[in-house]
Amino acid sequence: MxxxxxxxxxxxxxxxxxxxxxxxxxxxxxxxxxxxxxxxxxxxxxxxxxxxxxxxxxxxxxxxxxxxxxxxxxxxxxxxxxxxxxxxxxxxxxxxxxxxxxxxxxxxxxxxxxxxxxxxxxxxxxxxxxxxxxxxxxxxxxxxxxxxxxxxxxxxxxxxxxxxxxxxxxxxxxxxxxxxxxxxxxxxxxxxxxxxxxxxxxxxxxxxxAGKKLRYATSERQVRSIPFFTFSGETDYWNAKVQEDLYIKAQIGRYRIRGYGGARELPHLSDLAFKKDLSQSGHEPDPVSKVNMYTEIGGINGATPLKLSMPVMIAPMSYGALSRATKQAVGMASSLSGIAENTGEGGMSDAQRDAAEQLIFQCLGGRLGWNIHDMKRANGLEIYISQGAKPGFGGQLMAKKVTKELAEIRGIPAGIDLRSPSRHPDILGADDLVIKVEEFREATGYKLPVSVKLGAGRVRDDMKIAVKDGFDFVELDGMQGSTGAGGAEVMEYVGIPTVAAIMEALDALEEIGVRDKIQIVLMGGIRDGIDAAKALCLGPDAIAFGTSTIIAGGCIACMQCHVGQCVTGIATQDPEHEKRYQPAIEAQNIHRFLESVRWQIATVTHALGYTDVKQLNRDDLVALTPEVAAITRLPYEPGYRDRHLELKAKVG
Amino acid sequence: MCGIAGIMYKGERDGLHAAQALIDMLDGCQHRGPDSTGFALYGQATKGELKLRFFVGQGDEAVAAVARIQETLAQHHATIIEDEHIGDNYRVVVEFGGDVQEFAYAMEHAAKVISIGESLDIVKDVGGAHEVDERYAVHKFTGTHGLGHVRLATESDVKPEAAHPFWATGFADIAIVHNGQITNYWKMRRRLEQRDFEFRTDNDSELIAVYLADKLSQGIALKEALRTSIDDLDGTFSFLVSTKDEIGYAKDRLAVKPMIMYENDDLIAVASEEVSLNRLFPGQALNTKEPPPGSYNTWSRST
CATH class of the missing domain: 2.160.20.60 (Glutamate synthase, alpha subunit, C-terminal domain)
Structure with missing residues (x-):
């Protein structure tokens, strides 16, 4: 002894x-x-x-x-x-x-x-x-x-x-x-x-x-999905979406649950344009070789950072909402493109660990699949507080997806409508959170970056707390972020848009003079390399893609992720459906998408006259709408919209 | 978002240690609140005398504030017995025999009051327990009981005036330290403002202090005021309150915020975490008690 x-x-x-x-x-x-x-x-x-x-x-x-x-x-x-x-x-x-x-x-x-x-x-x-x-x-x-x-x-x-x-x-x-x-x-x-x-x-x-609350009393009737374009359109007041909503609520008598992203038009990156005329760009045959894109995330307090070949990561998405094969494909793609993947809720599978060279392990309030052994084999640890699609709410996984195998990994009874706790048992304030972050660092010998995932709500306060609690970086998720299952109204109406979130975050850090004490990874409805380049101009250290990678990997956007019978084998736990998904092939598709992102970010950076993505800055942007001008404090230049349309018409 | 501490020595002789004990206890839980630290200390009271402490800052700003304070004191027939400019504070002891609430509001309009009391003196500033002690010589205070607080600023700025403890604006000798969040803050505040109470901050801890002081001024016992506070205040809270001769606590029904206490023949100590209590008794295992949700209690000086 x-x-x-x-x-x-x-x-x-x-x-x-x-x-x-x-x-x-x-x-x-x-x-x-x-x-x-x-x-x-x-x-x-x-x-x-x-x-x-x-x-x-x-x-x-x-x-x-x-x-x-x-x-x-x-x-x-x-x-x-x-x-x-x-x-x-x-x-x-x-x-x-x-x-x-x-x-x-x-x-x-x-x-x-x-x-x-x-x-x-x-x-x-x-x-x-x-x-x-x-x-x-x-x-x-x-x-x-x-x-x-x-x-x-x-x-x-x-x-x-x-x-x-x-x-x-x-x-x-x-x-x-x-x-x-x-x-x-x-x-x-x-x-x-x-x-x-x-x-x-x-x-x-x-x-x-007593068994009264484990399952919703009446399940939602399965309906033919309305195409996203119709679904998100607001032209017709009592449109097909509104009608469907009313029919189903008349049956179930409660809020509806659906998957996928928000459908409401919100101020977003598409309301920003580059100030410099980029119509002549694209002549450089190899922009990627002309621009330094290497980015390290998570090392500012001495932990081993994530080493990213470009300022891009995969957004956290759960094994549970997504099939094991999908998580595997996304992991493989992240390795092929030299970026980092994130487990999301529900634990780390061997397949995912093997596929992703750099993997962040996410800890949620239900501690579903959370454990010391996987912490030790992760490259980063992340405390999930909330997500952009449904800030303040826990995850929802309908019974159909809570299979025996999945339930075992999560340590829960199979076949329940799982409503993950919306908060952590041991994080009831910023003061408890300090002690929790320290616990993670103690458990892993202070080697791993510890990050926090924040859905955009009270970003100003949350960012200050994140710095004071010693996080290495924040994954900041705007309202345009998607989810495997969430209350329909929550997805549309709760939270603040991605562009507003990053502005509040940067303002908060500036107010207390600590921009260099934390890094920011911005996400929430970022669709391609152009969106990414604009987002980077606003000031985060990196951005993350979720839904885009899923679509690149075969998602057909039917918005039925929550049901568990995904025909593409992505948002399902049913082996019959999952076997349609071919991870090796989809990994290549996702990888090619990520490379298109790399090419686009490099092209824009090069065309703006820079040699490093870190040189992108807000002076490169103008706002196309008064709303986004007000949010971002960028000059309102509606004239750029005409130029943008003209360019589009020419190219189209 | 913070850590709290309170101590009361039962015997007169040990009273000298209250300030030093609070410094040690707060240093023990500084991880809960690195931004600012504060102390509410109760010293010897002299009949007809009031202690006042203000934030005045430094330089010209301080000179102007002190001039305003002295002018207002004169207007209210408060005679200065002693005064000093220490750190960013101006501390003054006056002879005063009028209505304290009216006097206090007038002083509030003249400068930023930290505390007013016959016995109470609040010291609070940005930084850790030892830094604040160094700046204001807290360990030299003599007194039998007091409260302490370390703060992690979340919703309001890191300013000395947003630090705790909070004085019950307008009421002498009442202080509070609070960990949590009062969610019906505005509803309760408007109710008190209807009755002409004034608030100096938007901090929910000030509300608790004024709420309790109002009850006390109606002749309601502190214990009873704490009991009703659990019904009237909504949210998550663990708070400590002190008066000239009592300390008390209340804890919300959801038991969200921590609190732990230790009592022996000499003292009662309460803190957010046992690690603070153990600072008073290094190397000893203490027989501590965690108060249940929705509970409250008071202790008074036996003398």
């Missing part, structure tokens, strides 16, 4: 030592912990760690196989996301003990705080004292054993798993009910209690899901 004294060295150094001793199979004792945060985070070796005193937030978080003993109390987020192993706490635990665990035994000899076991998937969380408010909140699986009283609203919106209460069930949460306990279950509980020398003589009440 090696002793580590936290009165002498900081936690960061201590964690490195603990991991080193772990690799050697050496047990560790930590003295003078004094409730410091992140003790033991990121440990993946089967050693014993004894903490002589109290530990702070995320004690034993993001670990696998290790066994922890804490003599006294622990702070919030005990055992966050643990896979296997155990923690025994001699005193009390703060809020969200056992958050998002995927296995492991957690034993708390005292009381535990609110929302214990939130979004847990498997394993056992046992509290010998009393639990507090909303124990088992949104849990998907595993079991919670409470020897004392349950606290108010136990089992709030639990989707799966069991909660056994030895004391009083003070009140039941939404969609929870008390059910009978059978003999074998009790035997297992007794065995568990014996294993940890917990004495309990009473009987248990069992709380489980």
């Amino acid at each position: 090696v002793t580590i004294d936290l009165a002498k060295i900081p936690v960061r150094e201590a964690n490195e030592l603990i991991r080193q001793h772990g690799a050697e199979g050496q047990d560790v004792e930590v003295i003078n912990p004094d409730a410091r945060h992140h003790i033991g985070v990121g440990l993946t070796s089967a050693i014993n760690v004894k903490i002589r005193g109290s530990a702070g937030y995320f004690c034993a978080g993001l670990t696998d196989e290790a066994h922890f003993e804490v003599d006294n109390n622990v702070g919030w987020g005990l055992g966050d996301n643990m896979y296997s192993g155990s923690v025994v706490v001699g005193g009390n635990a703060g809020a969200i003990a056992g958050v998002a665990i995927r296995g492991a035994d957690l034993v708390i000899r005292g009381n535990m705080g609110s929302r214990a076991g939130q979004v847990m998937k498997a394993g056992t969380l046992c509290c010998a004292g009393n639990a507090n408010f909303m124990a088992g909140y949104m849990m998907y699986g595993g079991r919670i054993i409470i020897l004392g009283d349950s606290g108010e609203r136990v089992g709030e919106d639990m989707a799966g798993g069991e909660i056994y209460v030895g004391g009083d069930v003070q009140s039941l949460g939404s969609d929870a009910q008390v059910v009978d306990v059978d003999g074998p279950e009790l035997d297992e509980i007794r065995a568990f209690l014996d294993r940890y020398q917990l004495k309990f003589k009473g009987t248990f009440k069992k709380v489980a899901n």
Whole structure:
């Protein structure tokens, strides 16, 4: 047993030592912990760690196989996301003990705080004292054993798993009910209690899901899709889209869900033009060789940056909304073009990891598929706060797509209409977020860039928080961003447009003088290299493509992504549909699209007289509409629209 | 978005440590709020005397502000006993026997008031606990209890006047530190403004302070005022309030914002995180308590 004294060295150094001793199979004792945060985070070796005193937030978080003993109390987020192993706490635990665990035994000899076991998937969380408010909140699986009283609203919106209460069930949460306990279950509980020398003589009440909210009561009728052009047109007041909407709402009695992007006309990059007349450009046969496009993202605070052959990335899109084959194709294309891919929600598949040379691993509130092992093999970590298509809302994955295989990766019951939590269990403010970001850095040895995905809402405040919380870069997603499934009205009416988002972001950073302290990747309805070049002129460090790559890879834009029967095999989990999708071929299509983007950005940059994409700037642009002029503070030059149309007519 | 701390020593003799204890506790949770740090300290009160502290800045700006302050003090028959210009503050002790609320509003119109009280003195500025201590010699304060706050500025700017603790504008000796967000802020503020209360900032913490001070001035006990605050205030909050002889807390029903407390024979300490409490007792495992959602309590000086 090696002793580590936290009165002498900081936690960061201590964690490195603990991991080193772990690799050697050496047990560790930590003295003078004094409730410091992140003790033991990121440990993946089967050693014993004894903490002589109290530990702070995320004690034993993001670990696998290790066994922890804490003599006294622990702070919030005990055992966050643990896979296997155990923690025994001699005193009390703060809020969200056992958050998002995927296995492991957690034993708390005292009381535990609110929302214990939130979004847990498997394993056992046992509290010998009393639990507090909303124990088992949104849990998907595993079991919670409470020897004392349950606290108010136990089992709030639990989707799966069991909660056994030895004391009083003070009140039941939404969609929870008390059910009978059978003999074998009790035997297992007794065995568990014996294993940890917990004495309990009473009987248990069992709380489980009541099944009223797991699925929407009436499914949406399948209809023939209206072509996007008609769908987005606003010429006819009571048009086909409005009528369809009313018919379906008359059936289901709630908001509708659909996939794909927004359909409303909004101020966008198409309302900007280049100030310089580029009609004579295009004569340079090899613009790519004339322009430096290499861009690094994520390295400004010392992490290993993503190395991009051009200032372009793939936007986060989930495995779940998209098929495994599609994620694989996008990953392959990202490698072929020398840029970075992003897992989106729902975990990292081996196929995707192998396909993408540079891969950002995204962490969402449900922690679906999130785990320490994939964190360690990622090239960047990203905390999703929201997305442009539906800022403030969680993901939606209809039952048809929640197959057995997908459910297993995510750690949830199969066949439910999955409404991912709209917020993180352990990020309830900018102050908690600081501690969360630090946890990720601790777990991965401060090597990986940590980014935040922000849907454009209150961009000004959010950007300031992002800088203060120490993120390396922001993926800023405007209202024109698409989604696999979202409330139809939300997609059309919530958020702010991409051009407005980047302006607010830059203004915010300028206000507090920190533009050089964070990088920005802008996304949300960027369609091609010309859009990309205009976007880059506005000031982000890079841009990202989502929907464009999906369309390049065969999407037919039917807007039925949420249904799960995608005929192209893209937005489906049905093997029969998925087998139509040929990842190797589609990867080439997506790659060729990305190369067209490279060519277009290079051509515009070269034609503007520059040799480096970083020279693109807002003085190169004018606004074609008063709205976009007001948003961007660029000169309003409607005359350029005529020139633009003239040029189009000539070329057309 | 921040960290909070509060301490009350039960015995008179240990009272000297309150300021130093708060510096240590806030240093322990500075990660929750690197932008600014503040202290609400309660020293010896002298009957008929008021302590006032203002933001005046430096140079010509400060000279002009101090002149306005002194003029307004004279208009309200407040006689200066002692004064000093320290950091960006002007601190003055006056002899005053009139209506405090009217006097306070007049002073507010003259300059940026940080606090007014017989016993209360608020020190707050940008920077960490040690920086603010260095600038204002916080550790030299003597007193039995007080509150502290570290702030991460989100919705308002990083300005010293947006730092916490907040004084209950118009009411002597009442201070508040708050972690969270009051979502029915404007509704509650308009209700109080209808009754001629004035607000100096758009910060929701000032609202809580004025809300509680209003109840206290109606003769309602602090504990009862905290109880009703949980019903009346909407949002996520953990806050601490202090008066000349009491400290109290309230926590919202959703238990979104952290709070942890420790009590022994000598003291009561409350903080956002146990790591702050442990700063007072290095190397010891403490028997702490996390207050449940929707709870409130007060402690008063036994003397």
